[in-house]
Amino acid sequence: MNFIEKYEKARDEKNSIISVGLDPLLDNMKLKEKPTDMEKISELFFNFCMELIDNTGDYACAIKPNTQFILFPLTLNQIKKINKRAHDYGLVSILDHKLGDIGSTNASALYWIKQAGFDALTFSPFAGNIKEATKQAHAQGLGLICLTLMSNPDSVWVQKEAMSNGMPLYEKIAHEIKNSDADGCVVGATGHVTDENIKKIRTIVGNDRVFLCPGIGAQGGDIKKILRNAGKNILIHVGRSIMYADDQKKAAEEFCNLINNYR
Amino acid sequence: MNFIEKYEKARDEKNSIISVGLDPLLDNMKLKEKPTDMEKISELFFNFCMELIDNTGDYACAIKPNTQFILFPLTLNQIKKINKRAHDYGLVSILDHKLGDIGSTNASALYWIKQAGFDALTFSPFAGNIKEATKQAHAQGLGLICLTLMSNPDSVWVQKEAMSNGMPLYEKIAHEIKNSDADGCVVGATGHVTDENIKKIRTIVGNDRVFLCPGIGAQGGDIKKILRNAGKNILIHVGRSIMYADDQKKAAEEFCNLINNYR
Numbered sequence: 335m336n337f338i339e340k341y342e343k344a345r346d347e348k349n350s351i352i353s354v355g356l357d358p359l360l361d362n363m364k365l366k367e368k369p370t371d372m373e374k375i376s377e378l379f380f381n382f383c384m385e386l387i388d389n390t391g392d393y394a395c396a397i398k399p400n401t402q403f404i405l406f407p408l409t410l411n412q413i414k415k416i417n418k419r420a421h422d423y424g425l426v427s428i429l430d431h432k433l434g435d436i437g438s439t440n441a442s443a444l445y446w447i448k449q450a451g452f453d454a455l456t457f458s459p460f461a462g463n464i465k466e467a468t469k470q471a472h473a474q475g476l477g478l479i480c481l482t483l484m485s486n487p488d489s490v491w492v493q494k495e496a497m498s499n500g501m502p503l504y505e506k507i508a509h510e511i512k513n514s515d516a517d518g519c520v521v522g523a524t525g526h527v528t529d530e531n532i533k534k535i536r537t538i539v540g541n542d543r544v545f546l547c548p549g550i551g552a553q554g555g556d557i558k559k560i561l562r563n564a565g566k567n568i569l570i571h572v573g574r575s576i577m578y579a580d581d582q583k584k585a586a587e588e589f590c591n592l593i594n595n596y597r
Numbered sequence: 598m599n600f601i602e603k604y605e606k607a608r609d610e611k612n613s614i615i616s617v618g619l620d621p622l623l624d625n626m627k628l629k630e631k632p633t634d635m636e637k638i639s640e641l642f643f644n645f646c647m648e649l650i651d652n653t654g655d656y657a658c659a660i661k662p663n664t665q666f667i668l669f670p671l672t673l674n675q676i677k678k679i680n681k682r683a684h685d686y687g688l689v690s691i692l693d694h695k696l697g698d699i700g701s702t703n704a705s706a707l708y709w710i711k712q713a714g715f716d717a718l719t720f721s722p723f724a725g726n727i728k729e730a731t732k733q734a735h736a737q738g739l740g741l742i743c744l745t746l747m748s749n750p751d752s753v754w755v756q757k758e759a760m761s762n763g764m765p766l767y768e769k770i771a772h773e774i775k776n777s778d779a780d781g782c783v784v785g786a787t788g789h790v791t792d793e794n795i796k797k798i799r800t801i802v803g804n805d806r807v808f809l810c811p812g813i814g815a816q817g818g819d820i821k822k823i824l825r826n827a828g829k830n831i832l833i834h835v836g837r838s839i840m841y842a843d844d845q846k847k848a849a850e851e852f853c854n855l856i857n858n859y860r
Contacts, residue, residue, distance in 0.1 A: 357702070357705070359705055400698070400702055400705075401706075402696070402702045402703065402705045402706035402709075403702070403705050405664075405668050406668070406673055406713065407673065407709065409672060410669055410670065411635060432695075432697055432698060433665070434695055434721055434723070435663070435665055435695060436747075436749045437749075439663055439666070440665065442620070442622055442663075442666050443664075443665035443669075446665075446670065447669075449669070450669065458697055458721055459723065460721050460723040460744060460752075460756070461744075461747050461751070461752045462749065462751030462752045462753070462754055463749065463751050463752075465751075466751070486700075486724055486725065486726065488724070488726050488728075489723075489724045489725045490725070491725055491761060491762075491769070492722065492723055492724070492725050492766070495762075496759040496760065496766050497759060497760050497761075498754060498755070498758055498760075499754075499758075503755070503759050506754070
């Protein structure tokens with residue numbers, strides 16, 4: 335199975351299009367005392383991720399840990415166990431890595447991401463290389479999901495205002511994704527991202543590619559805006575609103591039902 | 598001392614502007630047998646990095662490990678020891694991380710990069726956020742070096758052909774670097790990057806910012822092209838040509854002398 339097929343299987347079997355964030359941060363955890371010892375932090379973060387999967391695994395389709403939260407404090411073996419747990423629940427696991435290097439360096443990253451047990455990774459197209467990196471990812475059996483249009487305000491001057499071949503850079507990126515067989519796009523759902531932007535990207539890349547849409551929950555994203563424009567193959571990513579809810583299980587169930595009511 | 602001052606001290610004390618790559622890859626090591634056990638690989642990579650510093654520390658100004666080679670196989674404690682060793686030689690240590698996320702995620706990365714003992718990191722401006730991330734990095738005592746113009750062929754359609762405010766995207770990025778107090782720029786030295794491109798970036802950002810120039814050695818960069826256009830505050834990064842030389846010490850000494858003869 336390629337990544338799109340793995341995603342579709344998980345989505346249909348779990349009846350969910352939710353992706354859950356696994357981004358442990360000491361400041362956000364309700365701790366009596368913050369550990370300073372590295373091994374204790376590592377163990378705490380590992381347990382946080384495992385419990386989060388146990389609490390949300392029935393209501394999600396995917397997990398998406400971000401490199402900037404897990405890769406320094408956790409070991410490769412811990413990450414392997416986290417991915418195994420996610421797979422036991424029938425979820426796909428995407429590393430939000432925003433890889434964007436030259437060929438030989440990307441190859442090293444993809445090797446380790448595969449070793450760690452992920453199904454896919456996110457990719458940043460600043461250095462181009464979408465076609466090359468997709469080929470390298472597919473050779474490892476990994477899916478590649480390329481940043482296309484982000485929702486943070488300061489991304490506008492790069493992704494929307496910069497023009498390439500007579501079109502905004504994000505549209506040019508969407509064409510590159512289409513032509514390169516990449517498995518999906520990261521498309522923001524809030525702020526400056528309009529219905530028309532989302533529709534435009536879907537039209538360019540086609541119906542099969544997976545839209546990974548962050549910005550829901552604590553980041554205030556618009557679920558309906560995604561659902562009415564982004565087609566069927568979508569992952570709605572919920573980070574802090576599930577991760578740091580008083581009751582993770584309840585929060586995940588509520589998000590899942592809310593979204594399923596709309597789609 | 599801020600990062601630019603740390604760099605200038607190292608450069609003057611070591612009489613070198615070389616940055617050495619620490620990018621361990623099993624395929625490139627001359628091994629009788631490739632280990633498969635994770636702990637053995639970890640130990641092998643750690644020793645490789647420590648020996649590389651011992652062999653090149655007298656002829657370099659900086660080390661620059663790339664996240665995609667070291668962050669999966671090495672532990673945070675191993676990386677701390679590597680940075681301590683580099684500091685013992687009077688070198689600055691830059692993590693080639695190409696960070697490019699939103700604020701709260703960048704904050705987590707910067708926290709861990711500081712914990713690991715680095716002096717600076719590279720940053721990718723695809724999501725904008727140069728000003729915000731520089732402020733966050735400086736609050737941690739870290740320098741931020743922003744990708745500006747890379748030399749790989751496929752970066753052209755993003756960095757050179759895309760136009761923002763009537764100028765190529767890389768020039769717009771250079772202005773953002775200038776306005777944001779970022780500590781430096783990554784500027785490629787080979788392929789499509791011309792004398793005029795390098796000169797233009799230096800003119801925009803001013804004389805103090807550090808130019809980190811990869812592409813020398815195995816990647817075939819043009820040392821003279823950098824030296825005649827990039828000013829005084831530069832780091833010439835040498836990767837595979839030192840890392841995988843039969844005699845790392847001799848290779849580092851030769852690169853150092855060659856570059857010092859030109860500057």
